[in-house]
């Protein structure tokens with residue numbers, strides 16, 4: 001890939017108490033690219049994703065999104081932690097989809113999608129509502145606009161969550177195991193929606209255990225283990241021909257299951 | 258069905274023929290003890306009714322003549338005013354204190370914690386009397402630079418009327434209890450909700466008022482209803498600082514006429530009426546804040562009325 005990366009992580013370190021979870025992660029995601037992050041449970045995938053969106057603060061290294069340093073600003077010769085207000089501002093450009101959807105249960109589906117564009121971006125309600133209905137149609141839920149999240153299936157809820165994140169017109173979308181909480185027969189509909197987004201050129205960083213999805217949709221697969229990137233490359237290379245023994249062990253367990 | 262096929266289908270062996278069994282034909286369940294309990298309660302109610310009617314000390318004539326009296330009406334207005342103002346202060350203060358106790362700022366947490374500790378730890382009656390007698394402690398109140406010049410000052414005795422003392426005493430005390438109720442409600446909302454809001458670029462205040470608090474309301478409303486009803490009755494404590502609420506008014510009357518029992522009955526009847534109305538109100542507030550909480554959309558107030566009027570149609 002050429003050009004400048006949209007997401008650039010260098011030597012990212014993070015510890016919780018005495019356990020170092022990220023031990024120097026280097027990762028780039030270029031505009032329009034779909035990167036799938038694989039790794040065993042507890043390897044720090046969620047922690048890394050949350051750091052990109054400042055839901056966790058990192059202890060060392062640096063992350064930049066679209067050239068902007070995440071969580072810090074340079075004043076003079078020193079770096080200073082961003083105040084909450086600026087952190088909130090910076091988050092607008094990054095969308096996030098969670099394993100457990102985290103829809104707002106007290107708001108309708110439409111209410112979930114329009115809340116942030118109206119409240120945070122201060123866009124006109126009518127315009128936002130039109131866009132929200134388009135997005136809901138795109139994820140196949142045009143008829144559910146007035147339902148409450150708990151009246152929907154898990155797959156439908158996750159598609160609403162995707163529409164909600166897209167309504168902010170993010171430059172980068174983060175997915176943290178978006179299908180792990182779903183019944184097997186509902187996984188396909190969510191992956192289908194994500195496949196469509198990838199085809200439209202949305203930049204996505206996806207944590208998932210769906211190896212078939214990675215093989216088909218990802219431009220690049222990155223394997224994280226023990227807090228570092230141990231392997232990175234085209235899906236065919238990493239999935240079918242892993243050079244690292246740990247990747248091989250992980251994949252053999254996964255593909256056998 | 259022969260034994261072989263039963264074994265194959267894995268069904269447990271039964272004595273009858275399954276084909277003829279239909280639970281729809283089962284005998285209705287009998288509840289003999291309900292009838293016994295009903296009979297006992299009926300007897301007790303009859304006794305109570307007999308007591309109310311035959312015991313002349315109730316003086317029902319006096320009860321009815323005072324029930325609509327203008328002075329009692331003014332007492333009720335004071336009681337309601339005090340309840341509303343003290344609860345509004347209590348709830349607002351409770352939200353502020355709860356947010357303070359959950360903040361990242363250790364100083365703010367400590368201050369809010371100390372407030373709750375102090376106001377919950379001392380009797381509200383003492384607090385009322387204290388505010389009423391504030392002038393004994395601070396004869397002059399002023400606004401100015403700390404340890405420096407004053408801009409305005411007041412004579413405490415003139416400033417603290419019985420009504421203000423009652424509002425301060427009940428409202429500030431209520432704030433401490435409401436703080437704990439609101440805090441419990443905020444804590445019961447899944448942290449994923451805050452994260453989702455933050456990920457959408459929402460700031461702290463917006464997240465609190467648009468996402469967390471509306472969901473916390475489901476846990477806050479029932480105990481708050483309890484607090485309101487308690488407050489209606491707690492306002493009767495202000496009779497110690499000579500504020501003419503409902504109780505003080507009837508006390509003033511029976512001190513003159515010595516009709517103690519019938520006038521207390523008047524007060525109790527009015528307290529019951531007020532709390533009953535509040536009880537119904539709470540039902541609809543709860544209904545409002547439970548929307549989206551279950552798979553079934555709760556009907557709104559108007560839908561509810563419609564349902565009650567129309568007989569249900571079998572599907």
Ligand SMILES: Nc1ncnc2c1ncn2[C@@H]1O[C@H](COP(=O)(O)OP(=O)(O)O)[C@@H](O)[C@H]1O
Pocket residue numbers: 016021039040041042043044045046047048
């Ligand atoms: N808030 C936290 N406090 C303490 N430990 C945590 C916290 N979040 C994550 N961890 C630990 O960090 C490690 C990596 O977690 P996570 O990033 O969720 O891994 P993954 O998503 O790859 O399964 C785990 O061992 C987990 O227990």
Ligand SMILES: [Mg+2]
Pocket residue numbers: 045046047176177
């Ligand atoms: Mg995870």
